[in-house]
Amino acid sequence: MLTDRYELTMYSSFVEDGSVDDHSVFEAFARRLPPGRRYGLLAGLGRLIPLIADFGFDEDEIGYLLQVGAITPKAADRLADFRFSGDLTAYPEGEIYVPGSPVLTAEGPLGECLLLETLVLSVLNHDTAVASAAARMVTAAGDRPIIEMGSRRTHEMSAIAATRAAYLAGFGSTSNLAGGHLYDIPTVGTVAHAFILSHESERAAFASQVAALGVGTTLLVDTYDIEQGIRTAVEVAGSGLGAIRIDSGDLDIESRRARALLDELGATGTRIVVTSDLDEYVITALGAAPIDGFGVGTRVVTGSGHPTAGMVYKLVAVADRPGADAPLRPVAKKASGKGSAGGRKTAYRRGDGSEGFTLDGTVPPDARPLQVPVIRGGEIVHNPALDEIRGYARAVVEALPASARDVADGTPFTTATEED
Amino acid sequence: MLTDRYELTMYSSFVEDGSVDDHSVFEAFARRLPPGRRYGLLAGLGRLIPLIADFGFDEDEIGYLLQVGAITPKAADRLADFRFSGDLTAYPEGEIYVPGSPVLTAEGPLGECLLLETLVLSVLNHDTAVASAAARMVTAAGDRPIIEMGSRRTHEMSAIAATRAAYLAGFGSTSNLAGGHLYDIPTVGTVAHAFILSHESERAAFASQVAALGVGTTLLVDTYDIEQGIRTAVEVAGSGLGAIRIDSGDLDIESRRARALLDELGATGTRIVVTSDLDEYVITALGAAPIDGFGVGTRVVTGSGHPTAGMVYKLVAVADRPGADAPLRPVAKKASGKGSAGGRKTAYRRGDGSEGFTLDGTVPPDARPLQVPVIRGGEIVHNPALDEIRGYARAVVEALPASARDVADGTPFTTATEED
Incomplete structure (x- = not known):
């Protein structure tokens, strides 16, 4: 029918x-x-x-x-x-x-x-x-992996198909659990701002996350102030922290500042993942930024226009x-x-x-x-x-x-x- | 999940x-x-x-x-x-x-x-x-009904949801049978160009369609030449023909020509339905054209941009x-x-x-x-x-x-x- x-x-x-x-x-x-x-x-x-x-x-x-x-x-x-x-x-x-x-x-x-x-x-x-847009984003990102995280921006069943299409076009993983399960695609994701906000302090949120998920996790550092967030993240998780995520601001500037600060704090192996309205054009513009991974949502599941x-x-x-x-x-x-x-x-x-x-x-x-x-x-x-x-x-x-x-x-x- | x-x-x-x-x-x-x-x-x-x-x-x-x-x-x-x-x-x-x-x-x-x-x-x-775009199209169309026919342009499950969203925003019917069945929305649709092309002649195709569906049906008149198509349609179905559909060309000009010709042929009650990349802007521009109904596909199911x-x-x-x-x-x-x-x-x-x-x-x-x-x-x-x-x-x-x-x-x- x-x-x-x-x-x-x-x-x-x-x-x-x-x-x-x-x-x-x-x-x-x-x-x-x-x-x-x-x-x-x-x-x-x-x-x-x-x-x-x-x-x-x-x-x-x-x-x-x-x-x-x-x-x-x-x-x-x-x-x-x-x-x-x-x-x-x-x-x-x-x-x-x-x-x-x-x-x-x-x-x-x-x-x-x-x-x-x-x-x-x-x-x-x-x-x-979806795949045609995703292929362009993969080209723009070069060897830096991209996470598909657009499920919240498209019909719940399209989301599962979009995960598959983005992955076959070269994305490395997805936030979508149903899609990951159905198609055996690696899934990723740690926390949203709600997690940080629900705790009494950013420090308490980071501590809770590290306790549950280990120091290899990705801490979201831009809920209040990015610099303070990074300092707190490294204090809580140590210099072995897996990654930080930045979801707002000028990502070129913020990622450079974050890299310098992480290095200064001894967290030289901590990766920087960025999200926030990314597409192939923005990723291209971030080509020289010290970014280790991208998360793309809306623009990939809607075919980038x-x-x-x-x-x-x-x-x-x-x-x-x-x-x-x-x-x-x-x-x-x-x-x-x-x-x-x-x-x-x-x-x-x-x-x-x-x-x-x-x-x-x-x-x-x-x-x-x-x-x-x-x-x-x-x-x-x-x-x-x-x-x-x-x-x-x-x-x-x-x-x-x-x-x-x-x-x-x-x-x-x-x-x-x-x-x- | x-x-x-x-x-x-x-x-x-x-x-x-x-x-x-x-x-x-x-x-x-x-x-x-x-x-x-x-x-x-x-x-x-x-x-x-x-x-x-x-x-x-x-x-x-x-x-x-x-x-x-x-x-x-x-x-x-x-x-x-x-x-x-x-x-x-x-x-x-x-x-x-x-x-x-x-x-x-x-x-x-x-x-x-x-x-x-x-x-x-x-x-x-x-x-x-979908509904936000559909509401604007309904405003543009005034009292002329709009058919939702975008299923072929979106994920098969989104299509069913889009049918529902367009209908609640004021569309009158849908081409989508699964959506019509599930949500009790009126369904419409007669033939595509494949139907005309599969017959030896346009006349044979119209005769077959009228035999199966009656003279109240909608004949698609733009496969070869619109004027000839309209003449053949009225010859085959008589002046009681329900409607014609035009799916190409300048719809303002073609609908005016079609109305004049239908009236000349005595088919004064035959309605004119137009389709072909319509959206709220095109429908607005067709405000003065003698059009009795619109079919909207791609642009409504994709939220008109x-x-x-x-x-x-x-x-x-x-x-x-x-x-x-x-x-x-x-x-x-x-x-x-x-x-x-x-x-x-x-x-x-x-x-x-x-x-x-x-x-x-x-x-x-x-x-x-x-x-x-x-x-x-x-x-x-x-x-x-x-x-x-x-x-x-x-x-x-x-x-x-x-x-x-x-x-x-x-x-x-x-x-x-x-x-x-």
Whole structure:
């Protein structure tokens, strides 16, 4: 039922006019990237695959659809044992994409492929928006780890998916326990200002925290006065204190002052973690500051200004009868500003990172194919572990030309175009 | 487990130092509104209340928390039968808020109130962001209905919550079937371009749709050529055609042309529905166009540029022992740029719409109190139906000064401040 009503009304029409099983090809792609972006990082496939495998309608749902007139009785009969029986091909999760990249292709009976639209787009648009922003923050941070801590700024279920997307794009850990548990992602977090404020003094709060969590913990030093907070922290925990966190003020200035003071107090190994409205731009600006780790919240879970990836899912070819051997007719909307290329695309990447596609299923000998089989005849055939996806994403982004990885606003470094 | 690790580490410290049951007060509020906004519309409470009532940790989750070191064994013992036993007070869902409005107050044992932070903020920040944007679109549309159709642009579960938030802010219907079913919201939707493209001709597609759905349906006329599409639509369905939908081009020009042509063809009762990247600004610009309904997708589910409401949840008062009669000590962070007002606030609205609060529990005689009891001693005491909330929101927004309802960018029309 994670779908839009128009898909069911179309499905009903297809059932009634006999075309519901005609062979078809749909593609998901982005017409453009968010303004300023040079590339996007595809994410969501690992969440999408099981959702497609489980996609269907129970008796209660079919009753509802009939009652509100979204489906005909004949369509209801078919929906009762709906199961996606077709093929799904996609760019691997963690691959980069550009305008026109056919990141996901569904092929099979028209009615089945059609009904996946909302599910495919919801998952890919959300997770890709987060991963694309996260990848830029990771580039900005260099070898300094980033904690995803945006759960409080987004829907409680989006938060869990965002944790996964940020991690696969290179974040090191998350504050989100449900996400950490579900996806086996390292979790971190110590205290909020409420903890300090609830105690009679900052010193009492630090003492309580060190007693419960040990001197390796991270003490939050900016509740009252940062300098005094650092002095108290080192007095309470000793020079072996794990880390301090600063969550306000000019982080460049405050981190330099904090480093100097920590060093003066002998806490030369104590790390400095900063949080507070960080994003790829702020992290870049903090490049020279003595900061050992960043915590990013709002801006990563909301895609750093672009909370949806803008992908669409379009019919690109259809046959007049069922079966994979039926001759496909390329189709495309012609309307103003929203034209798209018809035909099933086979995509590849050249050595310089640029992308192209053919309509005849071939890949040039000097290029690597970008699509992998994900579902074949309804069976899942691709399900890499999250750490494998994370490694893949790192390798793909690192292989990009330096100009493509630049965090400054720019234009897409390439566009997926048809081979001449 | 919909929570952040730092809440559990704080909880553990409170268990270890004996303060976990000390009486406390936390408030959720927004320090500021998104740039340009004159007010915000609170949403999410109806989703939040049952989530708080069910909030807890099962054996598997407690095992995980122990394993990753997020809690101490003593904290684990207490978490096993965690249940929020305190009080929750809030602005009713559908009420407007401004910077500083104490929209939700949790009062009870420190450890219990603390653990609700992430859940409270995830739900309120998401749903309020959507409702606040939706309310502006409803104002812009006047008496013309708006369909929420953004499911494909946001996380699949956010989509369901967004449907609810947009509806309570005044949208008339949704494309999202799961949301329609769950919340009893009218659903609409007919076909996408894929439907037209999958047929041999636009005429065949329209004929199939009318056969399945009747002449009262909405035909999508912009796949190839809008003028020809409208002519074909009326030829196929007759002048009793319910509606046409235009999803591309200059909607002001196209809707005027379409109205003239429909009237010329005798289809004077056929409605014109437009979609395509609409938001409150575009809808305002289309104020004089002969449009009968709008469909809004991306921009409503992503909060029209502001996907999170920016609310925070802060400890504002704490006692040194358990019990509602324990003397509370107001607390507030002092750090730069993030200061907040300590003490439990009682909020009210004056006749001119402006807001104030006191710290002594009183409300001036000429003002109406804004907070209602929601949970008392762990029991839900407030749970209005969605249509009641929708009516409340409409009344509250309509009672605002015209300058506050203006869709043009502005500044908050008032700020919640302490009574002099």
